[in-house]
Amino acid sequence: MVRMVPVSRLQNVRNVVVYQVEFVQMVTESVALFNIRGPEKTNHQCIYDQFIVSGGNPVPTICGSNADNHIYIDAGLGQTNPVTLTFVTSGNSFARSWKVRVSQIRCNTIYRAEEGCLQYFTGISGQIKSFNYDPVTGLQLSNQDYSICIRMERNFCGIQYMTCPVDDKGDSTSMTQMTRSHAFTLTGNTQAMQIASMTGAACQTDWLTIPCASNTGRLPTTMNTCIDRICGGTFNAENQNLNTSSVISTVKPFRLIFHTDSIEAPNDVGNRGFCLNYIQQPCTTKLR
């Protein structure tokens, strides 16, 4: 079944260049309102249900559970560029729910996403999750290739990333406490055991790009060089490390790139994607 929602410009609103599309989770109910069937379990491709955006800048197809996540769509400069949001569902054996809030953002606002950013975060701290991330049941989506941007707040010169707490939501009452973190599992067979970090050219299939990233908070075990890609099963800017680390980047603007290819099995199994908390670092601090 295909449900298409054309997104129209509001009458009498000029200079709209970006649509913000939020996948809303209702506060008063514990119902996740972007819950469509997830990817197939071998190569993590969205072959059953799909959420497709057409007409704007290229947006990767997503599926699965994405409550409280969002995307930005570049609407272009013309007055008539149609943007269509499409939910494709396949089969009737899955309880689906979704609720999508679309906001139109004028060109000249400070909360307008920078060009080319599929995701955009403001504020000195926040949480970034890959699509369909869930530490227990999620699967990293294949065929992703997009930029995540964080607005540089005034007087902040760097940004530090760390994985979300082991129980994911920082909820001490959570019943899903786990012995190891799935908050950063991008490549390798991470289903049965923890896989070490991989960096730079070792990341050839799926990776998160953090420009000139290095560990922070403790002395490096190797030369304090910086790297641009992290993958594997542990979040660390040093290659082949089994300890999760906080990672800092001072490259401006603050941007991440998430790339996945179309293949998982047999080498990559059980990867959940990533959940990172970020904190911007003030210019007054010695950052490295």
Ligand SMILES: [Ca+2]
């Ligand atoms: Ca892959």
